Amino acid sequence: MTGNEHFIADLSMYANNYSFLGRPLSRELGDAVDVVVMGIPYDLATTGRSGARMGPNGIRQASTNLRWETTRWPWTFSLFDRLSVNDYGDLEFRPGDSHDMMKIVAAECTKILSAGKALLSFGGDHFVTLPLLRGFNIHHGPLALIHFDAHTDTDSKGGPFDHGTMFFPAIEERLIDPFKSIQIGIRTQYNYEMHPFKVIDGAAANDLAVEEIIALVYQCVGDSPAYISFDIDCLDPAYAPGTGTPVAGGITTDRALKLIRGLQDLNLVGMDLVEVAPPYDHSDITSLAGATLALEFLYCLAAK
Ligand code: MN
Ligand code: MN
Numbered sequence: 311m312t313g314n315e316h317f318i319a320d321l322s323m324y325a326n327n328y329s330f331l332g333r334p335l336s337r338e339l340g341d342a343v344d345v346v347v348m349g350i351p352y353d354l355a356t357t358g359r360s361g362a363r364m365g366p367n368g369i370r371q372a373s374t375n376l377r378w379e380t381t382r383w384p385w386t387f388s389l390f391d392r393l394s395v396n397d398y399g400d401l402e403f404r405p406g407d408s409h410d411m412m413k414i415v416a417a418e419c420t421k422i423l424s425a426g427k428a429l430l431s432f433g434g435d436h437f438v439t440l441p442l443l444r445g446f447n448i449h450h451g452p453l454a455l456i457h458f459d460a461h462t463d464t465d466s467k468g469g470p471f472d473h474g475t476m477f478f479p480a481i482e483e484r485l486i487d488p489f490k491s492i493q494i495g496i497r498t499q500y501n502y503e504m505h506p507f508k509v510i511d512g513a514a515a516n517d518l519a520v521e522e523i524i525a526l527v528y529q530c531v532g533d534s535p536a537y538i539s540f541d542i543d544c545l546d547p548a549y550a551p552g553t554g555t556p557v558a559g560g561i562t563t564d565r566a567l568k569l570i571r572g573l574q575d576l577n578l579v580g581m582d583l584v585e586v587a588p589p590y591d592h593s594d595i596t597s598l599a600g601a602t603l604a605l606e607f608l609y610c611l612a613a614k
Pocket of ligand 1: 459543
């Protein structure tokens, strides 16, 4: 298919808008599929405002606006000429049963990775990253985590299902290698002395040049299998008002997109985009930011 035919097909971009970027809504894991996108509509681990269970569909709806561009600026190739992407739909679990959610997320993640696919997941609150990392760990061993967030999510005093604690057990379970992992955008309280990760805090994430931040990430991660966990509250509330625990002083969407784009030469194995909570959003600002960051990640995969 030429780019032009693609363009004509996508003129109907507001028709049947049920999947991310209008991709096939399918659980097919055959050879023709390269990347799987899936939703995890779970927000029982929120400590602030709930609503992230509506994140996957918010992101899908906002992605409609991104369908028409065959070659996303400033990339130089058409994404779907290189990469076949399916939307797996949302995982289903028993209401109120966080154990069930964790079991199902880890099992589905393992199944998708076993089939040789890359995986992009939409939360849900940030707690969904823990079962995702369990699934990824089986295939890749301890991962280098590139974590975008206003919060470190390493509080050891939280409950067993808490979206502010899961990177603490993730280290204990050796799902991630803390010495290869880096957090960007942190601007809330954490224990500086005991903290296991390298941190580029919110002020530095705003003040350093994008190239300097990217260089620090490459220095930290090296050639380890790298997993991006993007909590949308890394962005300033001006750019992501639709989230459960917004914190002033974050980075712009532009800066976040440049940072993701800059990670394309790492050994990227997966990404999650979490904490988009459409009930608090305005004009789809947050959902659109989430959808665009996710699209940027797909371009990074396709650039290989
Ligand atoms: Mn956060
Ligand atoms: Mn978080």
